[in-house]
Amino acid sequence: MAETKGRFGVHGGQYIPETLMNAVIELEKAYDHYKNDPEFNRELSELFNEYANRPSRLYYAEKLTKALGGAKIYLKREDLNHTGSHKINNVLGQALLAKKMGKTRLIAETGAGQHGVATATAAALMNMECVVFMGEEDTKRQALNVYRMKLLGADVIPVTSGTATLKDAVSEAMREWTSRIDDTHYCLGSVMGPHPFPTIVRYFQAVISREIKEQILEKENRLPDAVIACVGGGSNAIGSFYHFIEDKEVRLIGCEAAGRGIDTFETAATINTGRLGIFHGMKSYFCQDKYGQIAPVYSISAGLDYPGIGPEHANLHDMGRAEYVPVTDEEAVNAFEFLSRTEGIIPAIESAHAVAHAMKIAPTMDKDKIIVITISGRGDKDCAAIARYRGEDIYE
Amino acid sequence: MSKIKSAFTNGKAFIPFITCGDPDLETTGRIVRAAVENGADIIELGIPFSDPTAEGPVIQGANVRALAGGVTTDKIFDFVRSLRKDVKIPLVFMTYSNVVFSYGAKEFISTCKEIGIDGIILPDLPFEEKDEFQPICREYGVDLISLIAPTSQKRIAMIAKEAEGFLYIVSSLGVTGTRSEITTDLSSIVKVVRENTDIPCAIGFGISTPEQAENMSKLSDGVIVGSAIIKLVEKYGKKFCRGCW
Ligand SMILES: Cc1ncc(COP(=O)(O)O)c(C=O)c1O
Numbered sequence: 001m002a003e004t005k006g007r008f009g010v011h012g013g014q015y016i017p018e019t020l021m022n023a024v025i026e027l028e029k030a031y032d033h034y035k036n037d038p039e040f041n042r043e044l045s046e047l048f049n050e051y052a053n054r055p056s057r058l059y060y061a062e063k064l065t066k067a068l069g070g071a072k073i074y075l076k077r078e079d080l081n082h083t084g085s086h087k088i089n090n091v092l093g094q095a096l097l098a099k100k101m102g103k104t105r106l107i108a109e110t111g112a113g114q115h116g117v118a119t120a121t122a123a124a125l126m127n128m129e130c131v132v133f134m135g136e137e138d139t140k141r142q143a144l145n146v147y148r149m150k151l152l153g154a155d156v157i158p159v160t161s162g163t164a165t166l167k168d169a170v171s172e173a174m175r176e177w178t179s180r181i182d183d184t185h186y187c188l189g190s191v192m193g194p195h196p197f198p199t200i201v202r203y204f205q206a207v208i209s210r211e212i213k214e215q216i217l218e219k220e221n222r223l224p225d226a227v228i229a230c231v232g233g234g235s236n237a238i239g240s241f242y243h244f245i246e247d248k249e250v251r252l253i254g255c256e257a258a259g260r261g262i263d264t265f266e267t268a269a270t271i272n273t274g275r276l277g278i279f280h281g282m283k284s285y286f287c288q289d290k291y292g293q294i295a296p297v298y299s300i301s302a303g304l305d306y307p308g309i310g311p312e313h314a315n316l317h318d319m320g321r322a323e324y325v326p327v328t329d330e331e332a333v334n335a336f337e338f339l340s341r342t343e344g345i346i347p348a349i350e351s352a353h354a355v356a357h358a359m360k361i362a363p364t365m366d367k368d369k370i371i372v373i374t375i376s377g378r379g380d381k382d383c384a385a386i387a388r389y390r391g392e393d394i395y396e
Numbered sequence: 397m398s399k400i401k402s403a404f405t406n407g408k409a410f411i412p413f414i415t416c417g418d419p420d421l422e423t424t425g426r427i428v429r430a431a432v433e434n435g436a437d438i439i440e441l442g443i444p445f446s447d448p449t450a451e452g453p454v455i456q457g458a459n460v461r462a463l464a465g466g467v468t469t470d471k472i473f474d475f476v477r478s479l480r481k482d483v484k485i486p487l488v489f490m491t492y493s494n495v496v497f498s499y500g501a502k503e504f505i506s507t508c509k510e511i512g513i514d515g516i517i518l519p520d521l522p523f524e525e526k527d528e529f530q531p532i533c534r535e536y537g538v539d540l541i542s543l544i545a546p547t548s549q550k551r552i553a554m555i556a557k558e559a560e561g562f563l564y565i566v567s568s569l570g571v572t573g574t575r576s577e578i579t580t581d582l583s584s585i586v587k588v589v590r591e592n593t594d595i596p597c598a599i600g601f602g603i604s605t606p607e608q609a610e611n612m613s614k615l616s617d618g619v620i621v622g623s624a625i626i627k628l629v630e631k632y633g634k635k636f637c638r639g640c641w
Contacts, residue, residue: 004524015493015520017450018555019545019566161456162447171449178450179570181547278493278520278528279447291469292498293446 006195009318011311014194016281019178027185028196030101035203040100047092048207051125052082054089056208058215058372063342071225071365073358075345076212076374078236085348085377086208086236087118091187093204095122098185105129105184109173111138111166111232112303112350113145114377115189120154122187130154133172135165138302145381163296166232166306170280190233191310194281198310205239212372213243220370226251226361229374230353231324232303234310236376241322251323253361254313255353257299258326268297270309271317271324279307284314300329300389303350303377331356333389336379348377349386399486399514400539400561403437404596409562409618410435410609411598412625413490415442415458417467419633421475427629430638432483438562439483440517440620443472443491450519452573454623457630469499473507480512488515488541488561496529505532515539515561523555533560544589544597545569546580556592563589563597565616574623575602582615 005028006012014024034040048054057077065073078086095106106123108130110116116132123130132149136158139146149156162168170193177186191198191205209227216224227244229237231254244250256269267273267287274285279294287295287307299305309324316322332349335356340346347355351374358373365371379386387394403409412431416424424441431439444462448455476487489508496504496518508516516538521528526540533540539561544552546569556563565585567578582599589597599612600620612619632640 004527013525014522015525016522017519017545017566018522018543018551019547019569021522021524021545021551022547022549161453167447171447174449175452175571181569275498278497280449281520286494288494288498290498292494292496293463294494 006199008312008315011282011284011314012195012198013283014281015278015283016194017178020181023177023181024194024196026101030097031196031200034097034100040096044093044096047096048089052088052092053080054207055211056080058212058219060219061343064339067342068359068362070362070367071369071371072367073362074216074224074370074372076208076240076372078208079345079347079351079375079378083114083118083121084380085114085118086205086239087115087189088121089207089239090189090201090204090235091115091118091122094185094187094200095126095128098187099126099128101185103183103185106187107131107133107173107176107184108187108189109133109166109169110189111169111305112301112348112381113138113142113149114303116149116154116156117145117152119187120149120152123154124152131176132156133159133169133176135163135169136160137164138166141302141385142381166302167294190235191238191312192233192280192282192308198282198312201235202238202242202312205235206242208236208239208374209241209243212240216370216372223247223250224370224372225365226253226371227374228253228255228354228358228371230255230304230350230376231309231313232306232350233308234313236374238310238312240374241316245321252316252321253357254322254324255327255357256324257301257304257353258328259298259300261328262326266298268299268305268307269326270307272326274307282311284311285309300332300385301349301353303348304353325357327353327356333386335359336382336386345375346379346383347375348379349382351376352379398539398561400438400488401595403486404562404617408613409437409596409598411438411440411618411620412436413440413442413620413622415444415455415462415626416472416475417444417462417465418458418629419461420465421467421471423634423636425475425479427636428479428483430641432485433638434641436485437618438486438488440488440490441476443469443489443495445492445495448492450571452571452623454574454626454630455572458626469495473511476511476513486514487512488517489513490517493518493520493528501529501532505529505536505538508538509536513538515541517541517564519543523551544585552585552588553592556589559593559595562595562618563593564620565597565599567599567601567603567612572601572622574604574627578602578608586616
């Protein structure tokens with residue numbers, strides 16, 4: 001009797017076609033072996049430090065702090081990583097692992113294009129073939145990233161099925177993987193999908209909270225009162241939370257994309273509007289109708305426009321260890337503009353969701369409290385879309 | 397003997413797959429009856445899902461058309477109730493785990509029993525996760541059909557030993573869809589299956605021509621034909637008639 005694996009409370013598991021089972025079992029074995037392999041870890045930290053520009057800064061945002069007039073705010077600058085977001089942490093890890101497994105081809109899904117760009121980058125660096133699946137809708141929203149991936153040597157395949165966004169790109173990448181397994185690794189971009197992906201991706205992203213902890217202890221000699229990150233599938237958030245989960249005094253806050261509001265159908269706030277379900281290889285919360293049909297979700301942010309959430313987050317929510325709050329398009333765009341003007345830092349529209357929530361709670365907190373916001377990516381990719389949101393007719 | 401298993405006793409079984417509600421349930425009813433007249437031994441009825449990750453473009457299209465036509469799990473249950481007035485051969489549902497889970501597994505499976513559904517195929521429920529639904533299926537005497545893939549290798553024996561109803565052998569890598577050629581060494585897979593179970597096995601995925609069907613049925617106890625039929629449904633739509641088969 002084989003048993004269900006990769007559970008976080010009731011969530012997680014491996015709900016995938018039989019065709020893929022040996023592939024995920026092989027991946028799990030490789031991960032279990034290499035995560036304890038000194039040579040693998042040496043190579044990975046060299047890639048992190050020399051290539052991806054780690055450790056990323058923990059920056060005291062003094063002007064933002066003063067403008068909000070409450071808690072002291074630090075920004076974890078994942079936007080300064082090579083390729084402009086936290087996605088590179090996971091991709092370098094998985095690409096190195098795939099290489100060790102003898103794979104020569106990486107496939108990936110992408111929403112905002114950041115994970116696709118990161119995967120194309122790692123593939124170029126490690127001499128691997130790369131194919132990226134991207135919802136057609138997103139190829140329009142993020143045209144510059146499509147060009148970037150092609151420049152890096154990847155094939156970009158626009159996905160037209162379903163809602164032509166991130167969930168459909170994941171489905172299509174899964175379909176592709178079932179047709180070509182031997183030489184191909186599916187480089188999943190977030191802490192979701194079947195086991196062992198949520199665990200592997202968290203392992204590579206946990207570098208974020210490991211660094212935050214060291215850096216904040218050095219600067220403040222104490223832990224923060226709150227860590228805030230945006231949640232799509234949840235990789236930058238789990239990376240930011242992981243090493244604080246046992247530190248019960250640290251509030252962990254995940255910011256979901258509420259789109260036009262959680263009382264509308266145009267939302268992607270999974271914990272706030274979803275129900276327990278089984279999809280994309282995992283049991284977790286999903287936006288869905290009464291009959292379990294996955295709902296078309298909406299957010300201004302292509303990277304958060306996903307109807308599910310990683311199983312570990314679903315469990316942190318069940319346990320009450322982390323809070324998941326909705327942030328609307330309008331609030332995120334305001335935060336995007338506010339951080340740009342106060343600190344000279346243009347955050348990704350995804351990350352702006354986290355900034356927006358900090359703007360709500362920082363003023364209510366005492367000045368001796370500390371908030372860390374993870375800036376998961378840089379906002380250059382979003383400028384044209386935000387300009388259009390504000391009624392300016394700009395195209396890339 | 398389960399009703400499904402006995403459907404294999406008179407020669408090789410022919411198992412057509414039909415998506416319920418594509419383009420509407422009235423048409424599906426006509427197609428099912430045409431299939432019975434054409435010698436179907438078991439019918440696989442698809443309950444459409446918004447994101448059918450094991451499906452190629454043809455069956456994805458059927459799912460989209462069916463959902464656009466407004467079909468739901470409850471409407472399909474009613475449809476099966478009416479089918480059962482004259483259709484006597486075994487019927488199995490093919491859908492995705494979330495359709496069963498979100499309905500409430502017990503509700504869903506007990507309704508299957510009540511309306512005369514004999515088995516359930518869930519392509520996103522591998523051996524490791526079958527406890528999600530298996531105990532309830534046993535309780536109500538509905539067979540949870542297991543799948544074996546070209547990549548299953550050492551898993552074949554394990555899966556076969558606990559299989560119920562019939563074993564669904566996936567002919568090739570990839571998703572459903574018609575294929576010009578099937579290159580998997582299916583006879584080796586069937587051999588391992590036979591060593592581990594006496595329940596029948598049928599081959600599906602990619603079977604589109606009578607020759608392929610004949611070759612595959614020589615290797616196993618039956619064939620499942622999906623995309624090739626759905627293509628006809630797509631072509632004729634509501635005009636689907638006996639002669640289209
Ligand atoms: C900058 C940025 N932040 C966040 C996300 C959301 O992903 P996750 O929740 O896995 O961090 C994305 C996804 O594309 C992204 O590009």
